[in-house]
Amino acid sequence: MSDAVWIQITNSSGMFGMILSMTSNCTLLALIMCKASPVKGPYKNILIFFCIFTMFYSSVEMFLRPIIHIYDDTLFVMQRKWFEMSPFVSHFTTTMYCGCYAMSFVLFALQFLYRYVTTCKPLYISLFQGLRFLFWIFGAFCIALSWEAAAFFLFPQSDRTQKMFLYVLKNSYDLDPHFVDYVPYRYVSLF
Template sequence: MLWLHMIQYSGFVLAQISNATLVWLILTKAQKLFGTYRHVMCTFAVYSLVYAWVEVLAQPIMHIKGPCFIVFMESPLKYFGWIANHIVCLYCASFALCISLLAVQFFYRYVAMCRPELLMKIEGFKLIYIFIPCLICFVLWFEFVYYGMANTVEKQIYMREELEDYYEEDSTRVAFIAPMYWSIGRDGEKQWIIGDVIGSIGCVCIIVACFSTIVVCASTIYLTMKSSTCHMSARTLELNRQLFVTLTFQTILPFLMMYSPVGLLITLPVFEVYVASLANIVPATAAIYPSLEPLIAIVCIKEFRRTLTCKFKMRRTET
């Protein structure tokens, strides 16, 4: 899996550079432009920095066989018992934190644009309240994975040959999580594993709930900006348009690179679609994602783009 590790390490380095650049731009340029919203933007950028660290610590490998979908570690920490197991679960739970933070950003923009009378209720220290649902989604996803997709002897035996043949890995030693939807009993009939099914359904429900929030808020914001009753100045309306475009693309990107592929990986085992190591397209795209996300804000927000362009021109002039 050398090619996958190269993508993961490259994605990590680029994510640190691009997200650190965005954090610097937010701290130095966003105060007068976006007010309190800059804290929400900065939180998402810091999340991407942390996610890149979790991803490189886990270096996840994914594989599908029959009714089982496995995510196991390939980093040097893969044999470190409970520590490795928690890192894998933390990696999976990071998906919930990403989509919920995007939903929070859309909710804040919805309040600022459509319900400005409520804005004072989430200003200052009260801003912390809007992040509580993110923590709830994160904890729930972690629990669904930790308990509903736990490493069991049955799964170790079922995936033993696959991991040995494809990755030369010992399923009894490596840390992994795996939803296995059913097993075959002695009578040859399927025996559904309820805990794993509930865990997968729970993860899907979190994705659906967050995306539904995004769609509702985005639609309302768009209609408000297009409404003839909108009394914002041209400058304010332009700033809101830039933020709306930024959030839209920041939502489309993980939908294409993370959530649609992950949704497929959760669903395909139900139909026993044999994907095998092709499932590793998902950890590859998920490793690249955090390095691309901040570029959207840098390109779409005019002040950020202008600042970097001026810095680049100044350095070229000096040389």
Template sequence: MIWLHIIQYSGFFLAQITNSILVYLILTRAEKLFGTYRHVMCTFAMYSLVYAWIEVFTQPVMHIKGPCFIVFMNSPLKYHSWIGNIITCLYCGSFALVISLLAAQFFYRYVALCRPELHSKIEGFKLIYIFIPCLICFVLWFAFVYYGMANTPEKQIYMKEELETYYGEDSTRVAFIAPMYWSVGEDGKKDWKIKELIGSGGCACIIAICFSTILFCASSIYFTMKSAQSHLSTKTLELNRQLFVTLTFQTVLPFLMMYSPVGLLITLPLFEVYIGSIANIVPASAALYPALEPLIAMFCIKDFRKFILYISPEWR
């Protein structure tokens, strides 16, 4: 637990530094390079700052036992159930905003390169339209968690011994959310909990839809860039290549550090795979993610990289 807290606080402070630097670079050096797209990039970077605050307010701890996967709060607010459960749900919902904002960035690049006739529809104040699906994803994920994985007396009793043994916590006091896919009745048969299954299935669907959008847009952008090499200037091609590489790595990173591990944690209880406190690799990884993500843009985008490395003007 000590190491987990060290990682969570370190991730928080580093995220404030790296994301603030990226926001500064976008605001001061990206206007001529990216046009309106800089607003999309800046929104994603600023949200990473917010995500880090939500994460540190939650300080989540995760555990799997039988058909139950629990995420409980371990911050100083953990015994204030009236706010603790809401913040824990916000933490879970923030996963939807990360992946949906990445999908929004890919969609913007797709329109700019592959469907230029539609570009005017997302310029200026109309840019807000591409963020509406992101908010919908967040609200849906929050609802799936809040209603489908709610803190109940049955789950408190089921996880009581585990939380006391591993973490010295009282399951009846600490704020948590947990999908519990079934319980065993007096006759020994499994009583499947449809609401819990819908909640987890809904979260998995949001991930699948967002990643499908990213894959479609990424493949379209790649083939458009490849076929347009003879029509675009070297400078334009290089800029689009840098943005494409940046977005690709920005998608691979959360896929490895957040969504694949979270997908496993949602799935493993269905097969009663006991991994106990090893599940805390996931919150540790998710705490480091917002600190690492800005580094991709800083070093994949040439102008940002030169600024960070203090390369003199004659090198440009």
């Protein structure tokens, strides 16, 4: 299947995915918030935050319509813009996707850590209660922001990546370069 056909498939299914995500997460939030819900304590807070973040991530995904493409020694994280943006805003929103991607893994890890603590070390459940829960969320935000900052500052666009980017857009996707921005993760060999 060609890359251009894949773009058409993602265009068609993107809105459906966002609607499905919003509907299922709102339903889950309503069930969690219900007084009869069996979910209690810190796990309830983790699930609520996870649902809210998932809806935000779905919105970011729909807004950016990302494409991840590997060419030569570079992984391109590209966004297909809906409208013209300044280069700074465009690059910042593309790196925001990288931060959201990192945050999703951190939240999965947090959920599994909590499950481990409740099952194997129940004495430490207090580490997830009250204000301490906010420290876990703050830590997750810090990791996501560090990933976004790394993408923004450590992987700049260069003449070489710009040529590769234009080549990929022309030969693979047939997209207008004015409405696509990218973050180039270049692999650099130390040997």
